[in-house]
Structures are given as C-alpha cells and as structure tokens.
Amino acid sequence: MQRHHFAFIVATVATLGSLYFSEVMLFLPCKLCWFQRIFMYPLAIYYLTVLLTERNVNRLFVGLMAGAGWLISLYHVILERIPNGDAFCTNDCLIRWINYFGFITIPLLSFVAFTLILIIQFMPTKK
Numbered sequence: 001m002q003r004h005h006f007a008f009i010v011a012t013v014a015t016l017g018s019l020y021f022s023e024v025m026l027f028l029p030c031k032l033c034w035f036q037r038i039f040m041y042p043l044a045i046y047y048l049t050v051l052l053t054e055r056n057v058n059r060l061f062v063g064l065m066a067g068a069g070w071l072i073s074l075y076h077v078i079l080e081r082i083p084n085g086d087a088f089c090t091n092d093c094l095i096r097w098i099n100y101f102g103f104i105t106i107p108l109l110s111f112v113a114f115t116l117i118l119i120i121q122f123m124p125t126k127k
Helices: 003-024 031-053 059-081 106-122
Strands: none
Touching: 003 031, 003 106, 031 059, 031 106, 059 106
16 A cells, blocks of 8 residues: 555545534534635545546645645644634634544644645655
C-alpha cells in the first residue's frame, strides 16, 4: 500500500466526519470550519482520482491545500484555547460541539488530519 492510500483514508475520514457532524448531528459549522472544509474536501477527491488513475501525486497541490488548511486549523485551535475578542471569526468559532477527554474538539481533529496528510505526503521515502 502506497502512502497516498493512507492520505486518501485520512482525507476521506475527515470529509465524512465533518459531514456527519453538520448533516447528522446538526452542528453548525463556523467560518473557520468552512474554510477548513474548502481545503480538505478537494484533497479527498484528488486522492481518489490519483488512486483510480494511478497517476503521481502533485506534491505542490497537496502541499498548498493541506498547508493552507493546516494554518487555518492551527489558528482555530489557538483561538479556541485562548479566546480573543479581535478574532476573524465570531463567537461561533468558540462553541465546542464536542469535547472528548477534555481536549479533543472538532478544530483539533481537523488540525490532526491536515498534519497527518502533510506528514504522509512529505515524509522521506526509502529507496
């Protein structure tokens, strides 16, 4: 199994998880959540396309998409942990729809997913 198989799994689980939270659990995504979705959803579709067509992964595309999503999710996690009145997002970003074990929130899940994709994609390979 190649590394983009794992990246596809991570991106797909993140995509389906966000859809589950908003469409099944009826949690309203805030602005920052929407921006994170904008960068995650295309990655799931892109990795599926790569797997089906057996093409090489465009590392620049993945780096830009996952990197932008990573930065937004990092900002969201920081904002959630240290609320700031001058934040880009309104108080909607501070709602903790889930809070597993006292620290696992939706923004943290997004941050972990983007981090995993970046690690998987850019980890050096053994030849």
